[in-house]
Amino acid sequence: MKFNKVWLMLVLSLSFVLVLAACGGGDGDTGTDDESANDDNGEETVSGPQSGGTITAGMYSAPGHQFNPLFYSDAYEANILSFTHEQLVQLDQDLQWAPSLAESWEINEDYTEITFTLNDGITWQDGEPFTADDVVFTYETIMDEDYVAAGGVRTSYVVKLDTVEALDPQTVKFTYTESNVNAIFDASFYIVPKHIFGDVPLAEMPDHSASRRAGEVIGTGPYQLTDMLENEQYVLTAYEGYWQGTPYLDGITWRVIEQSVMPGLLESGEIDMIAEPNGVPAADFERVDALDNITTFVTQDFGYQYMGFKLHHRTADDVENGVIDPDNWIENEKLSDVRVRQAIVYAINREGIVNGLLFGMGDVLNAHFPAASWAFDEDAPEKYEYSPETAEALLDDAGYVDQNGDGFREDPDGNEWVLNLDYPTGNQVRERSAPIIVENLEAVGIKVDLRNPREAGPHFDMLEKDNTDWDLYLAGWSLSAADPDPSGIFLSTDAYNYTRWNDPHSDELIKKGVQAPEAFDQDYRREVYAEWAHYVSEQVPQVFLYSNTSNYAYNAKLQNVKEYPSTIYTDSHLWYLEQ
Numbered sequence: 001m002k003f004n005k006v007w008l009m010l011v012l013s014l015s016f017v018l019v020l021a022a023c024g025g026g027d028g029d030t031g032t033d034d035e036s037a038n039d040d041n042g043e044e045t046v047s048g049p050q051s052g053g054t055i056t057a058g059m060y061s062a063p064g065h066q067f068n069p070l071f072y073s074d075a076y077e078a079n080i081l082s083f084t085h086e087q088l089v090q091l092d093q094d095l096q097w098a099p100s101l102a103e104s105w106e107i108n109e110d111y112t113e114i115t116f117t118l119n120d121g122i123t124w125q126d127g128e129p130f131t132a133d134d135v136v137f138t139y140e141t142i143m144d145e146d147y148v149a150a151g152g153v154r155t156s157y158v159v160k161l162d163t164v165e166a167l168d169p170q171t172v173k174f175t176y177t178e179s180n181v182n183a184i185f186d187a188s189f190y191i192v193p194k195h196i197f198g199d200v201p202l203a204e205m206p207d208h209s210a211s212r213r214a215g216e217v218i219g220t221g222p223y224q225l226t227d228m229l230e231n232e233q234y235v236l237t238a239y240e241g242y243w244q245g246t247p248y249l250d251g252i253t254w255r256v257i258e259q260s261v262m263p264g265l266l267e268s269g270e271i272d273m274i275a276e277p278n279g280v281p282a283a284d285f286e287r288v289d290a291l292d293n294i295t296t297f298v299t300q301d302f303g304y305q306y307m308g309f310k311l312h313h314r315t316a317d318d319v320e321n322g323v324i325d326p327d328n329w330i331e332n333e334k335l336s337d338v339r340v341r342q343a344i345v346y347a348i349n350r351e352g353i354v355n356g357l358l359f360g361m362g363d364v365l366n367a368h369f370p371a372a373s374w375a376f377d378e379d380a381p382e383k384y385e386y387s388p389e390t391a392e393a394l395l396d397d398a399g400y401v402d403q404n405g406d407g408f409r410e411d412p413d414g415n416e417w418v419l420n421l422d423y424p425t426g427n428q429v430r431e432r433s434a435p436i437i438v439e440n441l442e443a444v445g446i447k448v449d450l451r452n453p454r455e456a457g458p459h460f461d462m463l464e465k466d467n468t469d470w471d472l473y474l475a476g477w478s479l480s481a482a483d484p485d486p487s488g489i490f491l492s493t494d495a496y497n498y499t500r501w502n503d504p505h506s507d508e509l510i511k512k513g514v515q516a517p518e519a520f521d522q523d524y525r526r527e528v529y530a531e532w533a534h535y536v537s538e539q540v541p542q543v544f545l546y547s548n549t550s551n552y553a554y555n556a557k558l559q560n561v562k563e564y565p566s567t568i569y570t571d572s573h574l575w576y577l578e579q
Contacts, residue, residue: 051246055558056273059277062256066212067212070192074460075478081190084125087101089188091481092564101122116135118132121243123243125241134192134193148323161176180516181520185482196210222239248574248576249577267294280552300565308499311335314329340395340400344391345543346384347388348386358548365546370479375530380531419472420469424453424459490536513532
């Protein structure tokens with residue numbers, strides 16, 4: 001095969017290095033003189049980076065129309081933000097923290113303070129200077145008590161944050177309430193402009209034109225969102241004043257396309273790139289990999305697909321007020337028995353989904369950590385091999401039996417027992433797995449109402465707002481490659497705890513995993529996460545389905561693409577089209 005491949009089963013080792021300072025960063029000039037030469041016919045040719053041209057990238061579902069990093073929620077919106085906005089630091093090819101908006105940083109001995117020095121000469125895409133005040137504003141907004149009520153879900157970045165202060169226009173200091181193992185990661189969120197949002201009431205910020213309207217979304221990144229036809233295409237135009245030098249490409253256009261037509265569009269050159277969040281489907285990969293005009297890159301995904309259990313629902317008042325208080329939650333009795341949840345895992349032929357729908361380009365998952373993570377421990381979680389017989393025995397033991405002879409089980413009180421299943425469009429494998437899951441569950445007597453799929457944006461909006469008739473749902477997580485800390489998803493009080501799992505022991509173990517000073521030892525953390533993974537697999541707050549490979553494809557003429565384990569979007573200002 002011709003693709004540049006990172007071995008699929010390789011467990012990437014992310015060393016936990018206590019770096020007290022990091023230096024580097026761009027000097028503001030990415031341009032090089034084009035070198036001219038003559039070909040065999042005496043005609044002049046150009047080698048090296050050339051400016052000009054645009055590329056068209058495809059994604060399978062439309063963004064949820066939120067382009068303010070403080071409030072975005074889906075991976076399709078992230079496809080835009082990856083080019084328009086930036087962070088203080090970014091991951092390099094070795095999954096170590098490297099400079100971005102910050103040129104360097106220093107951390108005190110007990111990891112309670114981290115001070116960043118910002119790069120000079122950075123401007124927002126409207127020409128205003130970027131300063132430490134923008135960093136302070138971003139983090140103080142997330143810390144605001146009304147942030148969640150306004151629709152924000154990024155609270156995990158500020159759990160241990162005490163203060164963030166601008167020491168001068170180029171220096172910003174984060175102070176934590178205790179030693180913070182993830183101090184750098186917690187300071188790695190996208191930065192938003194204070195001069196745009198500083199006077200906007202927080203509740204109005206998500207619907208502000210600078211959060212939603214092309215031409216008004218302002219970041220520090222190499223490209224600006226300048227035009228869009230909602231649900232169809234999103235146009236990014238090179239920002240000439242970009243602090244690392246004007247991008248070589250004139251722009252990038254994102255088109256929303258159907259997965260089924262993607263190979264043909266790549267072959268014809270109508271689209272130039274398929275990348276995050278789902279890449280090239282495994283069913284199409286061999287065909288795409290054989291195209292002479294396409295370069296492919298395969299790496300192990302840091303995320304996974306799952307079927308969530310809505311174990312609790314928030315009250316209508318809490319949803320309206322943006323409150324996440326487990327003490328107020330209403331238990332979903334249809335899924336309260338752990339034996340029922342375990343039975344559901346046994347009943348689903350996950351290996352069949354991987355082999356049949358992913359063509360073997362993935363792995364069945366039994367815990368939160370995929371193989372790409374250093375926290376992955378194959379032996380830690382319970383293994384749920386496909387076993388309808390075990391599922392039936394567990395359901396019988398829990399008192400869920402077919403009492404009226406219709407082929408479906410009633411609950412222990414003899415009432416009809418139907419589980420609703422909701423899922424989004426956009427990911428063909430996920431869409432095709434939904435009826436397979438229903439078939440598997442009905443084979444053991446569980447009646448499922450498979451509801452019509454929705455676009456990803458509305459699906460996740462309803463999921464976040466805890467619609468009270470939801471029982472089962474399909475979704476996926478794109479996990480951070482920087483650190484495996486699961487607190488942003490699994491802590492009971494976290495906004496992204498969509499299952500509304502309320503388990504004090506799980507919370508205790510998650511917090512133990514980042515407890516200083518012990519957690520400065522990666523072996524300690526690995527042991528804690530193995531214990532947590534085992535516990536989660538026993539309690540089954542969700543069905544871990546599979547982790548697939550990330551199959552990226554891009555035009556062979558597109559040069560300077562950095563094929564990192566976590567993304568191919570790094571330093572997109574250096575991309576150019578070979579003439």
